[in-house]
Amino acid sequence: MLEQAAGFPAGSADTARGVVAYFARLRDGAAAMGWAEIRKLRHDNVDIFTRSVQPLLWLFIFGTALRKNRALSGGFHDYRAYLAPGVMAQAALFIAIFFGLAVIWERDVGQLQRLLATPLPRLAIVLGKATGAAIRALAQAAVLFAVLAATGIAIRWNALDILGALVLLVLGTAGFACLSMILASLVRTRERFMGIGQLVMMPLFFASSALYPLSIMPGWLRIVARVNPLTYEVHGMRQLLIGISTGGTLWLDFLVGAFFLTAMATIAAKAYPRAIL
Amino acid sequence: MTAVLVDDLVVRFGEIEAVAGVSFAVNAGEVFGLLGPNGAGKTTTIRVLTTLLRPTRGRALVAGHDVGREGLAVRQLIGYVPQAISIDGALTASENLEFYGRVTGVPKKERRERIDQAVEAMDLGSFLDRLGRTLSGGMLRRLEIATALLNRPQVLFLDEPTVGLDPTARHMVWERLEVLREEAGTTLLVTTHQMDEAERQCQRVAIMDFGTLVGQGSPDELCEQFDVPSLDDVFTVATGHAIGEGGNLRDARASRRLSRRLG
Numbered sequence: 001m002l003e004q005a006a007g008f009p010a011g012s013a014d015t016a017r018g019v020v021a022y023f024a025r026l027r028d029g030a031a032a033m034g035w036a037e038i039r040k041l042r043h044d045n046v047d048i049f050t051r052s053v054q055p056l057l058w059l060f061i062f063g064t065a066l067r068k069n070r071a072l073s074g075g076f077h078d079y080r081a082y083l084a085p086g087v088m089a090q091a092a093l094f095i096a097i098f099f100g101l102a103v104i105w106e107r108d109v110g111q112l113q114r115l116l117a118t119p120l121p122r123l124a125i126v127l128g129k130a131t132g133a134a135i136r137a138l139a140q141a142a143v144l145f146a147v148l149a150a151t152g153i154a155i156r157w158n159a160l161d162i163l164g165a166l167v168l169l170v171l172g173t174a175g176f177a178c179l180s181m182i183l184a185s186l187v188r189t190r191e192r193f194m195g196i197g198q199l200v201m202m203p204l205f206f207a208s209s210a211l212y213p214l215s216i217m218p219g220w221l222r223i224v225a226r227v228n229p230l231t232y233e234v235h236g237m238r239q240l241l242i243g244i245s246t247g248g249t250l251w252l253d254f255l256v257g258a259f260f261l262t263a264m265a266t267i268a269a270k271a272y273p274r275a276i277l
Numbered sequence: 278m279t280a281v282l283v284d285d286l287v288v289r290f291g292e293i294e295a296v297a298g299v300s301f302a303v304n305a306g307e308v309f310g311l312l313g314p315n316g317a318g319k320t321t322t323i324r325v326l327t328t329l330l331r332p333t334r335g336r337a338l339v340a341g342h343d344v345g346r347e348g349l350a351v352r353q354l355i356g357y358v359p360q361a362i363s364i365d366g367a368l369t370a371s372e373n374l375e376f377y378g379r380v381t382g383v384p385k386k387e388r389r390e391r392i393d394q395a396v397e398a399m400d401l402g403s404f405l406d407r408l409g410r411t412l413s414g415g416m417l418r419r420l421e422i423a424t425a426l427l428n429r430p431q432v433l434f435l436d437e438p439t440v441g442l443d444p445t446a447r448h449m450v451w452e453r454l455e456v457l458r459e460e461a462g463t464t465l466l467v468t469t470h471q472m473d474e475a476e477r478q479c480q481r482v483a484i485m486d487f488g489t490l491v492g493q494g495s496p497d498e499l500c501e502q503f504d505v506p507s508l509d510d511v512f513t514v515a516t517g518h519a520i521g522e523g524g525n526l527r528d529a530r531a532s533r534r535l536s537r538r539l540g
Contacts, residue, residue: 025382028379028380029379032376032379035376036365036376039368039372040367040368043367043368043408108361109362110359110362110363111363113324113327113329113357113359113361114357114358114359114363114377115380116328117327117329117355117357118352118377118380118381118382119349119353119382119428120380120382273329
């Protein structure tokens with residue numbers, strides 16, 4: 001499959017060279033798109049701050065109102081701290097899901113056609129876009145971490161734990177960005193995508209452990225939450241950032257994140273070129 | 278030597294046959310025009326040649342490589358400027374060049390030199406640090422063509438390169454393309470629905486209407502063959518209708534959006 005994707009003929013030495021070249025193009029392409037996203041953020045960084053308002057409202061209005069509610073925080077003493085990883089993942093989910101809008105815009109203005117006519121593998125384009133979403137999510141997470149530090153909301157300020165949480169955030173955001181690209185390849189207009197984006201995002205958010213533990217959910221909703229990748233992303237981040245686990249293991253959270261990204265990126269690489277039709 | 282060979286090409290979208298058995302050849306180093314109104318099948322043909330679409334039937338070779346079986350080899354040898362403006366408005370002109378240098382696989386150690394050459398070829402020096410969204414239509418088109426030159430393409434595909442531009446900007450774009458062809462020997466395959474422009478700029482043309490070819494040859498040969506004074510008249514005589522009648526709502530909307538974007 002790789003040979004075919006890379007366009008290289010079969011044959012052992014050629015195949016090996018082809019695979020190496022394919023992965024080099026994959027790396028270079030994703031790096032180029034990540035680089036472009038960072039440059040865009042440098043030119044216009046107001047977007048990161050305006051997008052941070054919504055998670056901060058969740059944290060400081062919703063979180064403060066229910067601050068003492070032990071049932072919602074799975075027994076943890078401060079609901080705001082419990083909520084922090086959830087709103088961080090939720091804010092990244094917003095960025096990721098609406099990345100599909102950018103794909104439709106890029107199709108309309110010709111950028112997508114240009115990219116698809118370059119020697120970049122389709123998977124590199126998809127991973128490049130996902131990298132862009134992850135970079136925006138990281139920039140937004142940095143703002144949220146700064147607010148948490150400034151307001152004294154107690155999370156574990158351990159570099160390794162934070163790094164682990166950010167890895168989970170990147171895996172989740174990149175995976176959801178790929179999902180968004182799959183949806184974008186199925187709809188023709190930005191207006192329709194807005195509707196579908198909301199339709200996908202809200203159930204993902206509410207049927208997850210972002211706001212409350214799975215233990216308070218009814219059985220059917222708990223089943224939905226258990227197949228929702230956001231649940232694992234938030235669970236892992238929560239375990240790393242505030243040290244509580246509500247069932248499940250950290251390695252499973254990373255595994256689900258990696259599997260989700262791999263599956264979504266593979267499907268998106270197949271579906272993405274359809275967006276130009 | 279043949280740079281592009283299209284043989285009995287058919288492209289169907291469900292019931293609709295967008296390209297219905299088209300055949301033509303483009304010689305290396307020439308400017309070849311694919312003419313016709315919106316909806317004639319020009320963009321579909323170019324999308325097949327740039328590997329964006331798979332043909333339903335027929336064969337298409339670019340620089341000796343089959344577009345269906347050797348897509349990567351084709352993409353490494355071509356440049357493509359689509360009809361809509363593909364420059365990223367949130368990046369500067371210089372960053373757009375760097376970006377396309379990277380994604381077209383230009384080696385890092387050669388990238389700076391090639392960008393400088395493309396900047397000189399398209400005369401972009403005065404606005405390299407400006408964001409794409411602040412550039413005029415002519416500047417955007419020249420920048421786009423510059424980004425398509427970085428991998429030193431053997432064949433450059435330009436889909437309606439001057440649509441939406443004012444006469445001065447059009448003249449500037451064609452002037453630069455002519456220099457490029459003369460100096461680098463790049464083969465140019467251009468689609469346009471502006472017959473007067475094709476008559477002046479293309480050495481040979483193929484005229485399309487409703488997915489089929491209605492004539493091909495040099496503008497002079499076609500005028501002689503149909504015994505008319507201009508390519509516009511060739512189209513009218515060959516198809517039985519004037520060129521402005523093609524396209525649909527989507528084409529019209531895209532065209533207006535492009536014109537707005539180009540200012």
